[in-house]
Amino acid sequence: MSEQQNIQLPEGSIERQTTTLNLGPTHPATHGVFQNILEMDGERIVSTVSTVGYIHRAFEKIAERRPYYQITPLTDRLNYCSAPINNLGWHLTVEKLLGIQVPKRVDYLRIIIMELARITDHLICNGVMGVDTGAFTGFLYLMKYRELVYEIYEEICGSRLTTNIGRVGGFERNFTPAAFEKLHRFLEEYPKALKEFETLMTRNRIFMERTQGVGGISAERAMSYGFTGPNLRAAGVDYDVRVAHPYCSYEEFEFSVPVGSTGDCYDRFMVRNAEMWESLSIIRQVLEKLKNEPADVYHADVPAYYLPDKSDVYTKMEALIYHFKIVMGESDILPGELYHAVEGANGELGFYLISDGGRSPYRLHFRRPCFIYYQAYPELVKGAMLSDAIICLSSLNLIAGELDA
């Protein structure tokens, strides 16, 4: 705007006009179904109106009609880039309600799964940020390694993306030796790829120019907008649920919480990158600790809530009764009200559960981090260029499924 200040433009001329631009909901650059109606002054964004709800699927209403164990597949489809965190977060919530103590080994195995999920999520987000700045290479490099993680999931639960991993009380089967083998392979190969990706991106002049100072937010504003997770940490607040309210024995492991300073796209990228390294280090520590645990424990001993082995169901009376009770939703669920949060890949993923002792929750509310921080988007992109708006959108790592529930 300021470059042209010496030109005398007549009243009501082009300088005073704004253009309305519709971005979405099927725009290829918006990775997900969001509609933003941008008011543009030339190339600058004056104001933004966001519309969401294009894949609203009524999770919370479904959850009121399903027994507890059938809610796990629903949570898969919240943040599908890191489905296992949602699954295990739900199991942890139910275990807290029922007062189930799981063995240490289950905790450790869960941490492995959750950290792998965090890596896959951050990997996509950072890869896509590369794509949006014009660097497709990084994305293709990293996607290859996401397949390795999916192979580990397949070994553990038989499925790739929407995993439905684990059960209330533990895992439905033990980790096979092949799973550990694949895990070791991943730990061996992925750091090299990540290093290469970092070499490509972090000090890349174009990437830095495109992302630094774009979409920045101060710590106060970020907190007021309800940011959590990497986006809040990029603004300089070291809030991490794993540290603040440890669950699943996270307190036993050494890891640092990376923080940024300006909360811009570059900081968000760097925080996610650093978190991937931290996750890798956590997994290594867990593998070290697993050596001292009995190798055949993979679930808690709670027959009333944990589905018995299939061969027992056919041969033993108690197992058959428990199986019947669990599947028909007759197991005794305690009435209660609790909020349990886990550190999802995008931030604090909370489960607000009200149980009236019935077969399904009386009310289950998901605190979906995406939904809450996406409302800051108009403020983040105000005054920015149009292409910066795209980068800003991909750096927030918005997942439509989680946002719209």
Place this chain on the structure above:
Amino acid sequence: MARPVQYNTKVKTVEIPEGYSGEGFFATSFDRVIGLARKNSIWPLPFATSCCGIEFMATMASNYDMARFGAERMAFTPRQCDLLMVMGTIAKKMGPVLRQVYLQMAEPRWVMAVGACASSGGIFDTYSVLQGIDQVIPVDVYVPGCPPRPEAIIDGFMNIQQLVHNESLRRRHTDRYKELMTSYGIE
């Protein structure tokens, strides 16, 4: 140091269609040639809304590499595309948008419903979800799965290729096709 020159010796060519050939000529039917050309140069339009879209990302990325099927170019404007790949839940709010995208595509156009949600609503039998995209637009191939594996998406894509290959040039002008379109309220 000079790099050794490598030639790609593993080039796979498509099969020659049936026809007559002789000294300096090859004759076959128009349908077959056009079918062959269309089949191997499909431009897909990924309409990815949710989880299946992430599996589609895997399908087009390094490991599964959809480009091998001549579908190298993801075009994101419906005017240029032949194949609409609908991946993910279509909510009722999204239904009109999907229909508009379909209407913007030029004939001949094909539609692939990837995943349970696009095919039938999937596990989301709720007030807000469209129970299958075939309620608003005609669908050629359904891919089952929640989400389908990349192999399944590729299989669905190869089925589309078969349809494209065998489709008569006159199909889009037949009364039956027009009837189908009218039943969806599309002129």
Place this chain on the structure above:
Amino acid sequence: MSLTNEHIKQRLADKFGDQVSGFEESFGVLSFIAPKELNLKVMQFLFDDEELRFRFLTDLTAVHYPDRSGEELAVVYHLYNFQDRVRLRFKVYTATAAPQVFTATALYESANWMERETYDFFGVDFVGHPNLKRILNVDEMTYFPMRKEFPLEDPLRVDKDDEMFGR
């Protein structure tokens, strides 16, 4: 000195007397009920107080209890204190016939969409909200789908036989 639930309870009781009630502690989180006219006053106190410092709105949602006449809807706030890492939950009850509750958007920017969502699902009318309209559902919707009396499935759908699904 870290903030204990006992202390929070004491401070609230000192400030608001018996207007705040229903204190209980479940799974380590203190929870209480405030009258709906006072929800902003309570939040402002919790926000401003130098000791309490609940400056982060974690979550805002509503619950529908059709059986409690006169207070069918409960609006639930989850607040968080970053310094002492304490969670707090409080509720205000309102009737479906008069679902007016004051908005928290002046205190927390994040309340904006959460309140729109709550309005969309339950029909809680947040007085003073800058843009209270539906967010997830289509604008033409005439009912509030998360209330208990409405069915999950679309009643107009024709292609699924409910008997086959055991409903």
